[in-house]
Amino acid sequence: xxxxxxxxxxxxxxxxxxxxxxxxxxxxxxxxxxxxxxxxxxxxxxxxxxxxxxxxxxxxxxxxxxxxxxxxxxxxxxxxxxxxxxxxxxxxxxxxxxxxxxxxxxxxxxxxxxxxxxxxxxxxxxxxxxxxxxxxxxxxxxxxxxxxxxxxxxxxxxxxxxxxxxxxxxxxxxxxxxxxxxxxxxxxxxxxxxxxxxxxxxxxxxxxxxxxxxxxxxxxxxxxxxxxxxxxxxxxxxxxxxxxxxxxxx
Numbered sequence: 723x724x725x726x727x728x729x730x731x732x733x734x735x736x737x738x739x740x741x742x743x744x745x746x747x748x749x750x751x752x753x754x755x756x757x758x759x760x761x762x763x764x765x766x767x768x769x770x771x772x773x774x775x776x777x778x779x780x781x782x783x784x785x786x787x788x789x790x791x792x793x794x795x796x797x798x799x800x801x802x803x804x805x806x807x808x809x810x811x812x813x814x815x816x817x818x819x820x821x822x823x824x825x826x827x828x829x830x831x832x833x834x835x836x837x838x839x840x841x842x843x844x845x846x847x848x849x850x851x852x853x854x855x856x857x858x859x860x861x862x863x864x865x866x867x868x869x870x871x872x873x874x875x876x877x878x879x880x881x882x883x884x885x886x887x888x889x890x891x892x893x894x895x896x897x898x899x900x901x902x903x904x905x906x907x908x909x910x911x912x913x914x915x916x917x918x919x920x921x922x923x924x925x926x927x928x929x930x931x932x933x934x935x936x937x938x939x940x941x942x943x944x945x946x947x948x949x950x951x952x953x954x955x956x957x958x959x960x961x962x963x964x965x966x967x968x969x970x971x972x
Contacts, residue, residue: 727756728778734771734919735912736764739778746784746826747777751804758807765815771919771926773815774911775838776822780846780904783831788856788967791955809862809944812837813937816927818918822911823847823889824904833862835897836871839930842911844904847889849897855884856967857960859950866943870936871896 726742738760740747749757764770777783812819812834821835823843828850835841851868853860860868860881869877872895880887892898902910918926934940954960 726750726753727760729756729760731764731767731770733916734769735774735915736760736767736770736772737774737776737912737915739776740783741778743777743779743781745787746781747779747831748784748787749830750787750790754804754808758804758811761808761811761815765811765817768923770817771921771923772817772915773819774822774915775819775834776908776911777824777831780825782821782823782825782827782847783834784826785829785831785852788964791964806948809948810941813863813940813944816930817923818915818926818930820911820915820918822907823898824907828852830862832897833860833864833867836862836864836867839933840914841898842900842902842907842914843889843892843898844907845889845901846904847892847898847901848886849888849892850884850886851881852884854882855963857957857963858954859947861944861947861951863940863944863947865947866936866940 726740726747728739728741730737738757740749740753742748742753761773764773815837818840819838821838821841823835823841825844825846826848827835829852832849832851851860851864859865865881868880872880876895887895889898889901893901900910931937
């Protein structure tokens with residue numbers, strides 16, 4: 723169990739809050755385990771009609787905890803790692819997903835938003851896909867979803883250069899539906915989740931299925947990404963980059 727993931731169920735909404743603000747809400751293996759379990763439980767619970775994702779404080783999620791990520795153990799084929807359960811739980815989630823992004827959304831913090839149905843962001847939010855700069859490859863199906871959403875060349879710019887982009891750019895590209903003052907963000911997201919929770923659940927489920935006809939190919943791409951990512955983590959190049967990231971700054 724992790725104290726850094728808060729889960730609450732009320733009024734048909736499962737709210738998951740990433741709550742590790744002292745580390746910019748970066749994710750650890752223990753946090754992935756709680757995230758995965760919460761998503762699996764809410765998916766199976768007929769009383770839950772909508773999922774709401776947010777981050778505590780002024781950050782959504784700054785990606786993986788690099789120190790732990792660098793030293794993660796090889797996967798056990800008989801026991802899917804928590805990150806894989808989270809990835810596939812999110813990609814296969816049949817109920818509506820709303821996300822409220824108060825600030826930084828980097829790496830997995832950005833790519834998980836591709837699986838949300840409605841995303842609200844504060845004006846201060848900044849986004850980044852830094853995989854190449856870390857010696858890695860994209861994950862969570864982003865190598866398919868981002869080109870599908872913004873076009874191949876724009877996707878190449880975002881992923882190969884890995885520059886930050888702001889909330890306005892995110893909205894223009896389709897990552898974000900609306901930009902709202904930080905003080906209104908969560909209340910608006912909750913109100914939208916409540917509206918969705920009140921709608922006919924089977925009609926929502928079927929409509930969401932129709933909206934993501936790329937789904938079977940997406941799951942194949944996610945598996946390809948995971949294999950390449952695991953291989954990259956074992957390379958000297960990637961290990962050196964991560965060691966440099968972790969080096970104390972003077």
